[in-house]
Amino acid sequence: MALPKHASPLEKIWHYTYLVICTLVFIFLIAPILVVIPLSFNAEPYFTFTEKMLTLDPEGYSTRWYDLLLTFGMQNPGAPRDGMWWSDAWANAAWIKAAKNSAIIGFFATILATVLGTLAALGLSRPEMPYRRTIMAILISPMIVPIIIVATGMFFFYSDVGLANSYTGVILAHATLGIPFVIITVTATLVGFDHSLTRAAANLGASPTTTFFRIIMPLILPGVISGALFAFVTSFDEVVVVLFVADFDQQTIPRQMWNGIREQISPAILSVATILVIFSIGLLTTVEVLRRRSERLRGLTPG
Amino acid sequence: MGNVSSADAFVEFERVQKSYDGETLVVKDLNLSMPKGEFLTMLGPSGSGKTTCLMMLAGFETATHGEIRLDGREINNIPPHKRGIGMVFQNYALFPHMTVAENLAFPLEVRKISKTDREAKVKRALNMVQMDDFGARRPAQLSGGQQQRVALARALVFDPTLVLMDEPLGALDKQLREHMQYEIKHLHENLGITVVYVTHDQSEALTMSDRVAVFNDGVIQQLAPPDDLYERPHNSFVAQFIGENNKLPGTVKGRSGDIIHVEFNDGEHCQALAVQAVSEGEPTLISIRPERVSVGRDDLTNSTDARVLELIYLGDHIRCRMDVHGNDQFIVKLPNGAAKVPLSVGELTKVGWAAEDARALDPL
Numbered sequence: 001m002a003l004p005k006h007a008s009p010l011e012k013i014w015h016y017t018y019l020v021i022c023t024l025v026f027i028f029l030i031a032p033i034l035v036v037i038p039l040s041f042n043a044e045p046y047f048t049f050t051e052k053m054l055t056l057d058p059e060g061y062s063t064r065w066y067d068l069l070l071t072f073g074m075q076n077p078g079a080p081r082d083g084m085w086w087s088d089a090w091a092n093a094a095w096i097k098a099a100k101n102s103a104i105i106g107f108f109a110t111i112l113a114t115v116l117g118t119l120a121a122l123g124l125s126r127p128e129m130p131y132r133r134t135i136m137a138i139l140i141s142p143m144i145v146p147i148i149i150v151a152t153g154m155f156f157f158y159s160d161v162g163l164a165n166s167y168t169g170v171i172l173a174h175a176t177l178g179i180p181f182v183i184i185t186v187t188a189t190l191v192g193f194d195h196s197l198t199r200a201a202a203n204l205g206a207s208p209t210t211t212f213f214r215i216i217m218p219l220i221l222p223g224v225i226s227g228a229l230f231a232f233v234t235s236f237d238e239v240v241v242v243l244f245v246a247d248f249d250q251q252t253i254p255r256q257m258w259n260g261i262r263e264q265i266s267p268a269i270l271s272v273a274t275i276l277v278i279f280s281i282g283l284l285t286t287v288e289v290l291r292r293r294s295e296r297l298r299g300l301t302p303g
Numbered sequence: 304m305g306n307v308s309s310a311d312a313f314v315e316f317e318r319v320q321k322s323y324d325g326e327t328l329v330v331k332d333l334n335l336s337m338p339k340g341e342f343l344t345m346l347g348p349s350g351s352g353k354t355t356c357l358m359m360l361a362g363f364e365t366a367t368h369g370e371i372r373l374d375g376r377e378i379n380n381i382p383p384h385k386r387g388i389g390m391v392f393q394n395y396a397l398f399p400h401m402t403v404a405e406n407l408a409f410p411l412e413v414r415k416i417s418k419t420d421r422e423a424k425v426k427r428a429l430n431m432v433q434m435d436d437f438g439a440r441r442p443a444q445l446s447g448g449q450q451q452r453v454a455l456a457r458a459l460v461f462d463p464t465l466v467l468m469d470e471p472l473g474a475l476d477k478q479l480r481e482h483m484q485y486e487i488k489h490l491h492e493n494l495g496i497t498v499v500y501v502t503h504d505q506s507e508a509l510t511m512s513d514r515v516a517v518f519n520d521g522v523i524q525q526l527a528p529p530d531d532l533y534e535r536p537h538n539s540f541v542a543q544f545i546g547e548n549n550k551l552p553g554t555v556k557g558r559s560g561d562i563i564h565v566e567f568n569d570g571e572h573c574q575a576l577a578v579q580a581v582s583e584g585e586p587t588l589i590s591i592r593p594e595r596v597s598v599g600r601d602d603l604t605n606s607t608d609a610r611v612l613e614l615i616y617l618g619d620h621i622r623c624r625m626d627v628h629g630n631d632q633f634i635v636k637l638p639n640g641a642a643k644v645p646l647s648v649g650e651l652t653k654v655g656w657a658a659e660d661a662r663a664l665d666p667l
Contacts, residue, residue, distance in 0.1 A: 199363055200396035202383040204410035205461065211384075214409070218400045 117182025178231025189223025347518030603655030
């Protein structure tokens, strides 16, 4: 934003103040995330920058905490690193187990949340739907109600029906948390949806099912993908519900980090955080690129 | 009214009513039958029920009462996707994520027509609307007129016998609209399809239709061929809605055969053709088309004084606003020919018209 030539001194002062404020806000948001990355390469078991790190001495840096992610929980971490060692890590390393759990739970919770959330959004967007606002508010409530309340409620309810301490329980719980995101993104896409297209499809002889899969679904897909991404990320960094509902077998990455902080505080969680930041950026970029590409291919945006 | 007997009716509305809220009727007692191959236009102001009628025929709205028949079969309970009626939507409703060719192939695909037949039909339909080279484009890459043609081709590609059009030319500019009117008309003639066309543009209705149904207030006011509608309107609404019209309110004073004697509010008298108001003492509205008024002659049955208030030059004719019988919005069209009458604003002259051209209608 360039400053116009006719700007008065006061406007000039405000212009630069504004830039400073923007920069500060940006630093405030991004610094805690970025600072974790160099710290995760610390050679010492501390959460501070050592003398050697500040002087950029290679000796101050190491990848030992990344290595610990693999070895921690292994039966024989000291063995030579051959096929046996790797299969031991794959089977027993605590962080790898947690990552597997997170992936499984995240995947199924996302599928469930996306299907249910999309259906809900489609129903809620119909003009003849009664009590639309009320139902919408109820479906969105997991996002608004404090998570600890939701988690406590789920714990007691799932214990009664025998779902607590099971994969199914955690998946259902995470799906509940993900549904509001899908409803919101898909509803937003449906606002711009031209309903004469469904009429046109019916008029051309397509049954309601064909119309859904050939016309409605391709057009709301960008919203569905965004919603699914949010649902996945919600499940991926959720810890409170996991603490309540999951058993030792269903340790996820956030739960493992929680354990790590309580038991032996080490920069290992910083290396996990770094990996997660990179993973998240990668995931977001990929999905966004795919979404834009599909939008362009579908002729929804010119060029 | 030129109604078709029930036996050869292709589309039939019988005592159809429609209400959205259960209280007010949007369509009141609609009876309409049209033969195969006809081009029928539903014309009327917005909110007159014409689009609702079209939607009921397409199956997107259900009739509250009455029966709708297509080719002798009642279709009230048939869902839209099983009716096999082609339709051109107001905003074209082309599928944005499909190419033009895919859009056209869609109705054929859902009908499980083989790929080779499909391609041949799509090609023929594109050729029909002169869009042969546009099959690979997406709707967003086409101009309004081109999208219109694609929508038309898509409504025709699966060979429906009945095609509905809901103000399809509304979004086009004037020149393109007129061009498309002729094109649609020719397609109708060449393909022998039956068309129900909805519009609020009266010139469009007159240009294209075999018959026009003028809607107002949920009722068909008049159903007639275009020339009848213009020259022999049945009531004041039709006279006013179709073309330009001069209105002179008066009272019926006497009657001899078809001709009635009318007294205007300023005490002057006039002979008029009885259409609606017939009994003595009743109020009436005399309707005269601007081009049926002669200026500068006093040898006609009805001849009176007129003061010129305004002259507007329109190229092929001159529009003259006059004060006649106390109506200062009385319009006369003067052809801009060799025999044009030189008039000037403020001048007092004579105007006259034949008794048959003054139609006595219901008072507004």
